[in-house]
Amino acid sequence: MDVRTRWNSSFDMCSCYLEQQAPVYAALVEMKKVSDVATLSESDVQNIENIVEVLRPLKTVTTMMCSQKHPTVSLIHPLKEMLLGHLQISPSDNSLVSDIKKAISSDLKPRYSDANILEFLLQTSALDPRFKSLPYLDYDSRQKSEAPDETSPSENPVATIPTLEEGEPPLKLQKEVTRTSNGGALADLFGDIFVARAEPPKTSIDMMTAELVSYKEEDCLPLNSEDGCEVSDPLRWWKEREDKYPLLSKHAKRLLGIPATSVASEWVFSTAGDVVTAQRACLSGDQVDMLVFLKQNISIPNDLF
Structure with a gap:
């Protein structure tokens, strides 16, 4: 599951292991094959839990920045500073957690x-x-x-x-x-x-x-x-x-209309690749545009399922 070119794959791999550890172990015990499987020690599991806690904010940030709605460029600097603050080394961190925080911080700061x-x-x-x-x-x-x-x-x-357009009065x-209480004639004539x-x-x-x-x-x-x-x-x-x-x-x-990442536009190309396949090569250009548009914009309520 850990893929270098896929964001958050390390976090997903560790989280999935922690989530599935108990049922997998129970199944192995039931099958009486525990001795045939190399399991992680208690310290290894503790290290994985620490790694997940360090990587969790990165998962949240990247997921937010990859969303198709509201990933404005104004998010970049606040999120970067938040991550750097989260990656500050604390006295309770062990050597593994400290090394991970140093590695991520050194890559993020520049x-x-x-x-x-x-x-x-x-x-x-x-x-x-x-x-x-x-x-x-x-x-x-x-x-x-x-x-x-x-x-x-x-x-x-x-x-x-x-600036002010030409021809505007200087x-x-x-x-x-100021009108008098009895409605003076001058005020009525020249008031406007x-x-x-x-x-x-x-x-x-x-x-x-x-x-x-x-x-x-x-x-x-x-x-x-x-x-x-x-x-x-x-x-x-x-x-x-x-x-x-x-x-x-x-x-x-003008500034907030700038997207923070190109992920959303890349997803559109991926959607087009899913629509136009060898089995659907007869689709016209207009049909492809309509199908991609519906895929990217249609919203189906959850209560319909």
Whole structure:
């Protein structure tokens, strides 16, 4: 069962052994062939249990990242930091567990360490309403990720937001009308067009900054969805608030629309390979497209079976 090119095969193999150990042993005792089988010692079984505990979070992370719904790029950095924290060596770890943690940590730490990639991942995590507080970072790193860099606007994602269109009036008039209690004639005549004060319009930077301040005051999105889904959807969160955050939502949806892995698209190719076989070589292209679409999107309730 342990395959080098298959994720989690080591974890699945060890978990399956622990799960099936008792019935297999009972069957061997019944068959009176225990002496003919090389069994694991108690210390070996304890080591397997420890290995399973170390690898369990990796199983959870990879399964989540391979899901076809909500595997946004904003998950990469929080999950990496969570795994590195889990792989910290504790005094209670034996030599085998310590060696496994060191091996996995040494392979994981250099990943996504490029400055540009790391900055991008932090931006996407900050725009994800589930991780916008960045609790896994130290204070200095959190402040650097949350605050826009005003000294270099060309590198700031805020600068990518389009500015005011040409032909817009240079001043946005704010109407402040004070009507008398008896409904004065001047107020009635000029109330709709009277301007008490003219103020210059806010720039896109100012509007984006105001949206960022309001966004930081929002409660974090729960990790589990309220509608019963296993994972909450940050893109739906931004869709529902695009009127409140017109500039920030565009930037967030552009970044959070990037998938974290290519697994989902590879599964589509695998599905197409299962549909088009030697026995079904007469299927037309349109039929293949329809069958693949149904396979990837149809949802059959469990109560039908």
